[in-house]
Amino acid sequence: MSDLLRAPAEIKYAEELDWLESVDDGPKPFTWRLSPKMVRLFVLGSERADGLEREIAPKWFGDRSFVERSIVTLASDRGLLLIGDPGTGKSWLAELLSAAICRNSTMVVQGTAGTTEDHIKYSWNVSQVIAAGQSRASMIPSPIMTAMEAGAIGRFEELTRATSDVQDALISILSEKYISVPELDGDDGENIVFAKPGFSVIATANSRDRGVNDLSSALKRRFNFVRIPVVTNKKSEAEIVRFRTEELLRRHSIDLDVPPTLLDVLLQSFADLRASAAAAGSDDEKLESALSTAEQIGVLEDAILHSTFFGERTLTAHTLAGSLVGSLARREPEDLAILNKYLHGVVEPRSKEHGGDWPEFLQGGRDAIATLS
C-alpha cells in the first residue's frame, strides 16, 4: 500500500470496508458488498447514534441528501450523473461510492475529445487476432465492459468532454444492459456481453463544460442528475480543507504544522474573492478560476510544499499569499488586476484593522504580484 503514490479508495480504506461488511446486516441490492445505509455511513462518516463499535471518519463533506440520492440512483435502473463546478468533489464521491459498493473504483473511462467508442465498448488485440483469429480471448474489454461482466460500477469521468456520438454509445449499455460483439460467432452466445446484476455507471460532468458536447436527451433520460454545489458553508469548507491537507501531508511524509489562523486567512480570502466574483458584471471582472474548495486545497498544498522544500519548514502567511496569487493568476492582466484590487481594497484595510497574519499575507501577495507583472 505504501508503494502507491495514490491508493484508490478501496485499498486505502480496505480495512474499514472489511469491518463494515462484517457488521452489515442490512438488505443489499444485487451484488453490492454493503447495504445502502452502510454505503452512506462509509461516505459521510458515523455518529454515536449509529451504534457502531468503531468510529468511521467522514470522507466526503456535503449535503446528506446528495449522497442518499446518489446511492438510491445506483440501486435503481438508471445511471448516476454527478454534475457541478470543477473542484466540488464529484470524482471523489464517485470513487467512494464505487469502492463501497463493489470494492473497485478503477474501472474508469476518461472522457476526452479523443475518446472513441472502442474505449467504451471493446477493442482487439491485433497481434492475437492475426495469430488466433477473433475470439473473446483476443478481445480487449473496456473498463465499462469489465464492470458489466463483473456486476460492478463503471465510471465515466468528464462525460461531456467526449463527443456526442461516443456519448451515445452509452445509451444502449444503460438501457439494454448488454454489448453485442458482431465480430464474434453467435452460436455459443459469445457475441453478446450481458451485464450482471449490480452493474451501473457513475458519470461526472462539469457544469462549466456543458456547452462543449451537450448530452442528447436520450442519454439524459437514462441518467439521474445529482448537482453538487460549490461548498459555501465556511464550517464544512474548513473541514474539507483540513481533511485533505492532512491526507496530503501524510502522503508526502511532511511534518509541518498548518496554523489554524492561516487556514482562516485562506478560507476568508476565498470567500472574499467568491463574493467579488458573484458581484462582477462581466467575465473580465472575475477570476478565471472557479474558486472551488479543490483550488483552496491546491493553494495550501503549493504553499506547504514550497515552505517544506524552499522555505524554513514552517508555513507562513507570506508563502500562502504567494501561492494564492500564483495559483489564481492565470490571465494577464485581468486576473492580476483583480488580485491587486483585492489586496489593496480588502486585505489592506483588514490588515490595518485586525493585524494578525494579514499584514504578512498582504506583503506576500504584493511581492508575488510584483514578480509576475
Place this chain on the structure above:
Amino acid sequence: MTGATRVPAAAGAQAPFEALRGRLQQAAAAFADGPGALEGILRGIVDDVDRAVREPLEIFPVCHHSPASAIAMARRLREKQPKVVYLELCEDMAPLLPELRNCRLPVAVQAFASEVDGFPAEWAPLSVVAPITEASAEYQAIAYALETPGVELVLVDRSSDHVFQWQPGGRPAGPADADPDQPPAEEEAALHGDAVGIEVGDLRPRFAELEEYLLRHGRVRHWSEWWHQYVELPLGDSDHDTYRQVMLLIGSLFRRLAPGDADRVGVDEDRERYMWTRMREHLAATGTDPADCLYVCGAFHAASRVAEFGVHGSDTFTIGPRSASTWQYGLIPSSHAAIEAQFGLAPGSVSIAATQWAKNVKRSRVRPFRLAGQAGTKAPAKTAKSAKAAAAPAPAPAAPGAAPPDRLSGFLQRPPVLDALDEAELLGWSVDIVRAARRAGYLASTADAIAVFETSILLAGMRDRARPTPYDFQDAAITCIEKDAVPGRRDVRRLVEIMMGGDRIGQVGYDALPPLARDVHDRLAPLGLKLQQRGVQRALLDLASQPELKPCSDVLWMLRYLMPPGTARPIMGERRLGEQPIQESWDVALGTHQRALIELGYEGVSIEQVLEQRLRRAAYGPQATTATVLQAVEDATLYLRSRRLADELGTRALEVLATERTVDGAPEVLRRVRRLLAYYRTSEPVLPAWIESFVKTGYAHYCTLLPTAFTDEDATVRQVAAMLGFLFSMEGLALSLGCDRTQLELAVAQSHPDEPARVALLWSAQLHLGRLSRAELRARCGQLLGNPLVVPAYPRYLSGFLHALEPVPQLADFVVELVSNAFAVLPDPVLLPWLPTLIGTLRAGGAELAPLLIREAGRIFPGRLAALDTWVPPWLAEPAPALAAAPGAAGQQGAALLAAHPATCDALARLLGCDGGWAQAGPAAGGAVLAARHPATATALAALLDG
C-alpha cells in the same frame, strides 16, 4: 432550573407520573454516569407536564400550522364545550376576528401604526401580522367561540404595542432571513411586507445544536419535516390526554434545553405573566368557573414556570401602559408562501400541513368548526346537525382535581409509528408530478413516473421509513426528473410543492375591508371589473361617450399616485395640466395589491384625504425644496382639482423659495412654474395671488443669486441657464407686478464668470438685455476662433451658447452659425473629442432645444444638394440693403389707422386736456411703390379678371 419553581411531586395515587419519573431517573443514571444535570432536566420535564395537567383552568397546548393540533382542538371543543376560550393572540386584535368570516383564508390580522410616538422614528411604520390558516388550532378555537352562542373569546396576549415595547435590542426583525442558496422568493411570499410576524404556538428548538441533532437523527432535512414525521403523524389520531401530555412534554423539553438569549426568554416569561394576569382578571370580573374555560396557547408557554402561572398564581405582574402611538387594525391577505417566508419554515410546509389537515378531517371524521359564511372553504356536510351537536349539553367533565392518567409513559415506550406504504397514493403522486413536469417543459415520460415511484421507496427505506413522506417524494422527483437545466419558470422542487397543495392566497372580503378600500371598490364599480380577483385586468374608459366614467378615471389616477407600481397602470391616456382626457385604458391589479390598499386605509377614510395628507407631508417635510412643493401644487391640481390646496401649497412654495440659498432646483422650478402659469392663464380669469408673489419673489431671488451662481463652481451651467430663463421669461409678469428691471441689469453687470461656458451664457444675457449687439457678439466669437490659444476652449463656449437657448431662444440661428463655424474651422484634435460631448449635451439637456436648432438649421441650410455649391451662409452674405422706409410713410400708415378710428385718441386728448385737431394725411404711396416694383401679380390678376 430553579428549585423554587419546581412543583413537588405528588405522592401515591395522586401522582400518575411517578412511575415515569422513576424510569427516567434510572435512564439518567445509566446514560450520564449518575444523577446530575440530565436527571434534573428529565425530572423537570415530567414536573412541568404534571403541573400543567393539574391546573384547574384547562391548558390546551398547540403548535402553529399543525393539523394534529387543529384536529385535537376541534375534538376537545366538541367534548368540553367551554364557556370561555382564552387565546394566545394580541388582545387588541380581538374586534377584528368576527370579520374573518368575510375572508378567504389564509389572511392575516394586522395592527399598523404609521405615526409612532414612544418608539424611535426610524421604526415607523410599525406593523404586526398574525396569519390565520384554516388548518390551525386557533382558527378552530375562534370559529367555535364566534359560532356558539354564549361562548366568550378572550385574547390574552400582550398588545401589538407591547410587541415593540418589549424589544430591548431594537426593532424586531421582519421576515426570517432567506437562505442565500434558495431561489428568490416569488411575489406571493412578500404579501406581509416587512411586518413583524406573530403566531399562536411557536414551537421550535431554541438551541441550534438540538435542532441539528434532531434533524440528523430523524434523517430529515428541516424542522417542518421532522415535526411532520415525529409529532404530526403519531399524534394524528391520539386521544386528548395523550395529545396534551405529549405537547406539554415537547414544550417543556424545548424550554429546558434553551440556553442563552436571556432577552428572548425574558420576553416569553413576561408574556406568560401577562396572559395569566389577564386571565385571572377576567375570571375575577366575570366570576366564571375556571373549569368552564380553555386556555389555548403554544406548548412552549404551557410549560411555563413563572410564579404568575395558574389560576392560583401570584399577582405580582403589572401590565405597563401602551405607548401613545395610534394603532390601526385590519385584515390583509396572506398566503402559504408568505407564512413560510415570515416564520422561516421550509417551502411548501404550510401547504403540506393544509393537505394533511384535509386528510385527517376525512379520516378521523371529526367535524371541524367553521365560521358561517366563510368563503373558500368547503361547508361541513351537515351544518344543522353540527350546530345541534354544538348546542348539545356537554358530557360530564371529569371530576375536578382528579389527575388524568399517565399517557406519556405509553407514548414514549411505543416504537415510532411507521405508516404503511400507501402505494396508490404514491403512484398517484408519481404520475401527477410527471404530468406537471411535462407541462412545465421537462422531457418527462412514464418511465420517469416509474423511476420516481421506485426511488421514493428506496429513499424512504434509506431513511428508515416504510412510507415515503412528501419530502422523500420531492427528493425522488428531483433526482429522476431534474436534469442540467430548468426548461421553464418552475423547477421540479416547486412543481412538487404546487402539487402537494400549492400555495393558497387568501382574500379579504368586501365587508372586512377598511372604509377607504370599500370606497375605492364602490367608485370603481362602474368599470364592471372583478376587482377582488388577483391578476391584471384591463379597463377601457371612453370618457367622451361615457362621461360618467370620469370619476373612475380620477380614482385610478389617484391610485396610481398612491399605490405600488403595477396596481393601476395607464396603457393609454395621460393627465396633464389643462388637458381633458378623451379615452383611457388601464391595467388594474387591485386584487394583487390588496394589502397595500388596506394599509392605505389606515391613513384615512378616503383616497382624497390620504392624497392630501401625502402632498402636505411632501410640501412641509424637512427635505422639501421649491421644486418638490411646486410638484405637490401640480399634483393637487391634477388629481384633486383642489384650488384651495393648490393655493395653500403654492404659498408654501413661496416660503421655501425665500429660504433657499442654492440654485440646484432652478431648472425644475422654471419648468414647473412655467407650466402652472400657462395653466392658470388659460383656465382662470385671474392669476392666483400666490403665483404672482412667487414670480415677484423669484425674480428678486434669482437676481440676487445670479452673480454668485455665475462664479459658483457647484452651480452647473444648466442651473444658471435656468435662472436666466426664469428671469427673462417671467420678466413681463414680474415687471407688471412692480419689479424693477434695473435689478436684473445690475445683476448681469455684476456677474464676472471665468469659465468659458458661463461667459457665453453671460454674453447671451447681455445680448438679450441689449447691452451687446449681435455684430459685437459675432466679432467676439470670431476672435475666439482666430486665437489659437483659445481655440481648444471654443467647444465650451459653444456649450454655453447651447444652454443659452433656454433663456434666449432667439439666439437659435446664431448658435447654428457658431456650430457651422466650429465644424468649418476647428482642427480635428479639438473637434473630434468634443463631438460626443455635444451629442450628449443635446440629448440630456437639450431635449426641447434640439428641435429648435434643427428647425433653424433647416431654415438656414439649403434643402437640396445642388443648391449647396452656390450657397453662401447668410452670416457671410453681404447684408441686403435695408429697405429705406421713409419715416413719413410709417407715420402716414399709423395716421391712416388713427384717422379711421379716432375715438380713442379723442377720448385721451379730452382726458389730458389737449385741444389740438386732426391733421390731413397725404396720399398713401407705400403700397403703390411695391406694386410698381413687382407688377407680375397684379398683371396676372388683371388678366384673370378680364378673362
